[in-house]
Amino acid sequence: MLSKLKIITKKILAKLKNKRVEERDSLTEEVFKKRYQKFLELTTANSMALEVMAELEDISRGNVPPSIDYLRSKCTTLTVNVYRMIKALEALSGRENTELEEIFSSITERLESILSAEKSKTRGVLVMDLAEISEEHFLSTGNKMANLGVIKSKLGYLIPEGFVITTEAFCYFLDYNKLDEEIKRRLTLAGNLDDMELVFKTSASLVNLITKAKFPKDLEFEIIKAIEKLERSYGGELSFAVRSSAVGEDTSQNSFAGLFKTILNVPKDEMLQAIKEVFASKYEPPAIIYRVQRGFRDEELLMSVGCMVMIPAVISGVTFTKDPKDYESSHLEIQAVRGTAENLVQGMVDGEVYILDRESGTLVTEITKDGLLNFEVLQKLWKMSLEIERLFGLPQDIEWCLDAEGKLYILQARPLVFSTKYQRESVEFTAGEEDLKLIAEGGVTVNTGVATGIAHIVKSDLDMLSFPKGGILIAPYALPKWSALLRRASALICERGQAVSHLAIVARELGIPSIFGLEGICHKIPSGAWITVDAIARKVYLGKLSKTEIIQSEQRIYSKISSVNLILHQLLSLIIPLNLTDPESPKFRPKFCTTLHDIVRYCHEKAVEELLHLGDLLQEKDRFAQKMLGEGAPWWIVVDLGGAFQKDQGRFKKKEIKLDIIKSIPLRALWEGLTFVPWEGPPVDLKGLASVIYTSTMRPELDPSMPDHSRAKNYILASKNFCHLGMKLGFHFSVVEANLSEHIIENYIYFYFSGGGADIQRRLLRLEFLRELLERYNFHVMIRMDSLFAHIEKKKREDLIPYLKILGYLLMHLRQLDMIMANPGLVSFFREKFDRELSQIYLAGR
Numbered sequence: 001m002l003s004k005l006k007i008i009t010k011k012i013l014a015k016l017k018n019k020r021v022e023e024r025d026s027l028t029e030e031v032f033k034k035r036y037q038k039f040l041e042l043t044t045a046n047s048m049a050l051e052v053m054a055e056l057e058d059i060s061r062g063n064v065p066p067s068i069d070y071l072r073s074k075c076t077t078l079t080v081n082v083y084r085m086i087k088a089l090e091a092l093s094g095r096e097n098t099e100l101e102e103i104f105s106s107i108t109e110r111l112e113s114i115l116s117a118e119k120s121k122t123r124g125v126l127v128m129d130l131a132e133i134s135e136e137h138f139l140s141t142g143n144k145m146a147n148l149g150v151i152k153s154k155l156g157y158l159i160p161e162g163f164v165i166t167t168e169a170f171c172y173f174l175d176y177n178k179l180d181e182e183i184k185r186r187l188t189l190a191g192n193l194d195d196m197e198l199v200f201k202t203s204a205s206l207v208n209l210i211t212k213a214k215f216p217k218d219l220e221f222e223i224i225k226a227i228e229k230l231e232r233s234y235g236g237e238l239s240f241a242v243r244s245s246a247v248g249e250d251t252s253q254n255s256f257a258g259l260f261k262t263i264l265n266v267p268k269d270e271m272l273q274a275i276k277e278v279f280a281s282k283y284e285p286p287a288i289i290y291r292v293q294r295g296f297r298d299e300e301l302l303m304s305v306g307c308m309v310m311i312p313a314v315i316s317g318v319t320f321t322k323d324p325k326d327y328e329s330s331h332l333e334i335q336a337v338r339g340t341a342e343n344l345v346q347g348m349v350d351g352e353v354y355i356l357d358r359e360s361g362t363l364v365t366e367i368t369k370d371g372l373l374n375f376e377v378l379q380k381l382w383k384m385s386l387e388i389e390r391l392f393g394l395p396q397d398i399e400w401c402l403d404a405e406g407k408l409y410i411l412q413a414r415p416l417v418f419s420t421k422y423q424r425e426s427v428e429f430t431a432g433e434e435d436l437k438l439i440a441e442g443g444v445t446v447n448t449g450v451a452t453g454i455a456h457i458v459k460s461d462l463d464m465l466s467f468p469k470g471g472i473l474i475a476p477y478a479l480p481k482w483s484a485l486l487r488r489a490s491a492l493i494c495e496r497g498q499a500v501s502h503l504a505i506v507a508r509e510l511g512i513p514s515i516f517g518l519e520g521i522c523h524k525i526p527s528g529a530w531i532t533v534d535a536i537a538r539k540v541y542l543g544k545l546s547k548t549e550i551i552q553s554e555q556r557i558y559s560k561i562s563s564v565n566l567i568l569h570q571l572l573s574l575i576i577p578l579n580l581t582d583p584e585s586p587k588f589r590p591k592f593c594t595t596l597h598d599i600v601r602y603c604h605e606k607a608v609e610e611l612l613h614l615g616d617l618l619q620e621k622d623r624f625a626q627k628m629l630g631e632g633a634p635w636w637i638v639v640d641l642g643g644a645f646q647k648d649q650g651r652f653k654k655k656e657i658k659l660d661i662i663k664s665i666p667l668r669a670l671w672e673g674l675t676f677v678p679w680e681g682p683p684v685d686l687k688g689l690a691s692v693i694y695t696s697t698m699r700p701e702l703d704p705s706m707p708d709h710s711r712a713k714n715y716i717l718a719s720k721n722f723c724h725l726g727m728k729l730g731f732h733f734s735v736v737e738a739n740l741s742e743h744i745i746e747n748y749i750y751f752y753f754s755g756g757g758a759d760i761q762r763r764l765l766r767l768e769f770l771r772e773l774l775e776r777y778n779f780h781v782m783i784r785m786d787s788l789f790a791h792i793e794k795k796k797r798e799d800l801i802p803y804l805k806i807l808g809y810l811l812m813h814l815r816q817l818d819m820i821m822a823n824p825g826l827v828s829f830f831r832e833k834f835d836r837e838l839s840q841i842y843l844a845g846r
Contacts, residue, residue, distance in 0.1 A: 035092050035611070036641055040722065042088035042607045043737060045081040047748040049600050050791050052078040053576060054780035060568055068297040068564055069187035071571060072115050076188075078575065079108050082596050085603040092610045100590040104599055107574055114570045124168035127222040130308065133164065140166040142245030142304045147392070147413050155387055158409045160241070161233070162308035163226040165275055167247060169219055170303045173279065177213040183283075183298070193292055193487070196465045199285050206283035211276045220272065223307075227268055230309060239310045240266045242274040244281060246303045248296060257345075258480030258502025259287040260303070264340060265310055278305045286484040290506065293487055295564040311409050313401035315372050316341035317351060318500040319385045322358070322395040324508060325419045325445060325499075331364060332356045334381055335500050336372045341399055341411075347478025347497035347504075350517065356382050380408060388413050397505070417508045419447045436532055436541035439524050442517070443493075446504040448536045449513030451491035452545040457527045458482060472531055478503040478516055486510050491533040493521055493540065515540070581754065581787050583609075608726065608735075611639070611717055643720035666723035666738035666749075667716065669801045673808020677837050721797075727811055736807050740797040747800055748793035751779070751807055753814065766817050769827070770810070773834060777806060777842065802842045809841055 052074050086104060090096050124140065133141050133149030141149070141164045148159045174180050183206060190202040215223070231238055244260030261281035266274045281287060282303050291301055317336035323329035335344060335351035343349045352372050355364040361382040363375075373381075381400065389396045392413070399412040456471040458464055464485060467473070473489040475482055478497025483506040486492065492507050497516040507514040513535035521540065525531060530544040578597045580588050583605050593599050638644075644664040662668045717724040724737045735752040753770065767788045771781045779790040792803055813834070820826035 038088045038092040039607055039611050040739075042085050042092065042603060043724070043739070043750075044746065044748075045084040045088065046600060046604050047739075047750055047791060047793055049078055049081040049085070049596070050750065050782075050789065051780065051793055052081070053597060053600075054782060054791070056568070056572060057576060057782060058780075060572055068115065068299070068567065069184070069190065070193075070292075071564070071568060072184075073188045075111050075115065075571065075575075078596060079104075079111070082599055082603075085600060085607075089603045089607050089610075092607055097590060100593065100599065100602070103590060103593050104596075107594075107596060107599075110574055111571060114567055114574075125166055126169040126172065126219050127226050128164045128166055129226075130159070130162045130164055130306065139247060140164075140168060140304065141306075142167070142247050142249055142302075144243070144245035144249055144412060144414070145304065145306045146245075148306075148410065150391065151388060151410055151413060154391060155384075157384060157388075158407055160308035160311050160409060160411070161230060162240070162306060163230075164245065165223065165305040165307065167302035167304045169222075170279060170305075172216060172219060173213070176216045176219075179209060179213065182209065187288075187298060190288075193289055196285075196467065196484075199288065199484075200461070200465070203283055203285045203288060207280040210280035210283070211273070213276065215272060215276075223272065223275070226307070227271060231268070234309070237268060240268075240271060240274075241306075241308045241310050242266050242271070242278055243306045243308065244278050244303065245306045246282065246301055248301055256287065256290060257505035259284070259290050259483060259506075262342070264342065271307065275305050275307070279303055284481075286481050289484045289487050292564075293510065297564055297567070308411075311401055311403055311411075313340050314338070314404050316344070316399070316401040316411075317373075318344065319381055319398040319400065320395070320416055320500065321385050321389045321398070322416060322418075324416060324504075325448065327395070327418050330358050332358050332382060332385060333499075334373070334378065335498060338372065341401065344498070344500065345399070345502050346480065347494065347501035347516075350496065350498050351500070353498075354378055358386065377402065377406075377408070384408070384410070397500075417505050419445070419508050436543040436545070438539060439531075439542045440518055440521050440540040441538055442519075443515045443538050444499060444517045445535050445538055446492070446497075446499050446514035446516050447508045447512055449491070449511070450532070450534050450536065450545070451513045452530065452532045453490040455525045455527055455529050455531045457522050457525070458485065459522075472533060474522060474525060474527075476522055480506075483507075486512050491535065493518055493533060495519055495521055576782075578787070580605075608717075608724065611724075638716045638718065641717055641719035641722065644718035664718040664720055664723055665797065665801070666721070666740045666804055667718045667725075669740075669804035670723060670725060670736060670738075670808040670811075673805030673810075673841055674812050676805065676809055676841050677813070734811050736804070736811065738800070738804055740800055740804075742797065744794055744796055747795055747797060749791060749800055749803055749807070751790040752787065753810075754787040766814070769817070769831070770814065773810070773838065777803060777838075779803070805841045806838055809838060 056071075056074060082104060086097065086100055128137065128141060130145065130149065131152060133146055134153055135146055135150050137149065138146035145164045151157050152159045174183070186202050186206060190198055193199050227238075227240075242261075242263045244256075244262065246256065246260060249256040249260065259281075261278045261284075263274045263277065282301065291298065315336055315338060317334060318341060319335075320333045323331050323333060332355070334354040334356065336354070337344045337349060337351045341351075344351045353365065354373060356362065356378065357364060361379055363378070384400075385396065385398055388398060388410070392415070395416040395418075397414050397416045398410065401409050401411060403409070451472065453470050453472040454468055455474055456463070456467050457474045458467065459476060461481075464482075467485050467488055469488045470490050471488065472491045472493065473482060473485050474493045476495045478494040478501045480502040482492075483503055486506060487510075489512060492503075492512050492514040494503070494514075494516045495518060497504065499516070501516070504514065504516060513533055515533065515535050515538055518538075518540070525540070525542070529542060532541040532543060532545045533539075534541070573595075575596045577595050578601060579592060579594055580598045580601050582588060588602070588605070590602065593602055644662070644667065646661040646663055662671060715726050721741045722739050725735065727734045727736075733752075733754050735750070737748075737750040739746055739748055741747060751774075753767075764783075767783050770788055771783060771790075774781050774790045779792050781788065781790045783789075792800070817830065820830065
């Protein structure tokens, strides 16, 4: 039996040997170059995939959510590049990998199902009478109209008569005109809204698309029928207020204040166009940006439109049932203007202010002789406002109007947004510590906080396009459209406007320090100057705060449980986790890939193996591969992919390569870093050494006396612009890959570091130590289990050289650093040493 087994084994080995000989003999330089080209395609796709994964991880840790369109765009980029890696690996190896392709397809299908919002196809009611609406209808009518229906039915207060175009009608309108996919496509192209010019262009194209679309005949008939019913009731032609009422608008978390359109005094024959304009206002720049900030998917923010008979208002205004700067406030604030309240909430005019005691209704401020509101009206507003607050269980922001007959109508009610609260009353500047000059004070605090930034005066849409990230937004009027910039602004100042304006509401929601009513500020501050805004004391200083952490407002951008944030984490669970960490493990196989990161890791590792296999075959033919010996460094197997060394060296006639004939740009940079500071041997910490010895006895694979074929895998693949280096020193395995061409788009550096002889805790501490170093030099870093991945890309060739020198240094000096990670004194010593020497290397490389 044993002899038969030996015979079979010999036959198998003979076949393998024959196959290797056939492979070697058939391998020409031309074939090798074609295979190498596929390897380069794979590594380029690998770099792009890692870049997307790093971006998604950065976003998940940040306070600014992405748009669903941005996530869809990034997932598309990622899956395309992962698929390119799979196909390049197949071409490189000459074998199809059906199993890996099936796993990839399964993951991409799950990603698509997460990204695709299922919208109800049920037609439902298209038009509803406003008087029949209750809280049960908010998904069809939006919160704004549903709130009015509740106030009418439960409190009996007057609201304008009218009807609502439901969210079902909105979906029907889009579906009828086949707009869904086109809207999604254009939003996806807009990316993550960092390019304001692109946002404006996308917005304009979407608004144009919707306003030029046609109503389905049955929906048009329902709207006209509702209008004619009201005209019969009133006995003549009417004009209407056409107001947005989106799902999610006017809630305790998201007001969308002033971001969707309201059109007043609309005659019957212009109603259809006005409704389309309100539909389209969902895609105005401020609305798009706010939706993304608050974590809404476009698909879930459905629009309905309230069409209400226009009340001929004599006086209009807004009531805050509490002071928005103080949740514990005992006061109620009323602001009033003549005519409609449009200019008041738009921040164009200031209203008369009345402060009442919440408990008694008595006036805290006096009524002027020419005051708009008398005591009787104030008492009625006080009573009605507090009843509305009790009805909804939250302090309220209420819009109302008074007609010529003295009838009081409620036009809108939504939860009141409060200012950021701070412990201290103002910033305490130490005399002489800050070089600040007071240039303005006064106005009204809209939202508390302190911020430093570059002043940017905004008076037009053109000014918006150049607004800098972290800038101080300064404007003559508190217009709602400026809210599009609050995503980038650190503070807000307006010459006109009050706390009741729509812009003020959004500023409080986002936690932006804000002062309104600061007359002449646009003429006192030069655009581009550094200024400091103290919105608590209502003061503005010329100069930059050195201690911005004093009372820096934390912007309340979005809820961590918002739908987009939940989607992001679902996507990341299929993208980021890495399970395939050890190439020597029997589980390093396609069937154990459960994420896109696994597939990327598998393809990259197997591609390197394939190229090394080809290099081994060439070495047998004395073609390309040979050994290189560096002073103080181990032996390296080198595969010259073309142009890596001086021509006069000959085509590998010698057994060794000297360092002075390296022509490969990335390899030379790596080698200069590797030899910049000689290695002084392992850091000494007896406890750490004992830990390594103990760990080695518990992990047979780390036993230095055991055969370890991977020890021989110190290899370099190099050409003039490309280098791939794999390095096994002791218990540590590292990979550096770089492409430094004349084309910025092709340039990248990829770094992988894994292993160690110490226990897992010390290895992880070393990785955090390494992460800190690399992030200081702007590498994107990811840590998975006891492995670290870092990369940097799309920079000029000469700008990347210092980074390769840094990695060369780290390759040599990170060895056995895990031994001292439990010793704070030694950690501090090596941190200072690395900082000093890396700084020298970086500066020398520039």
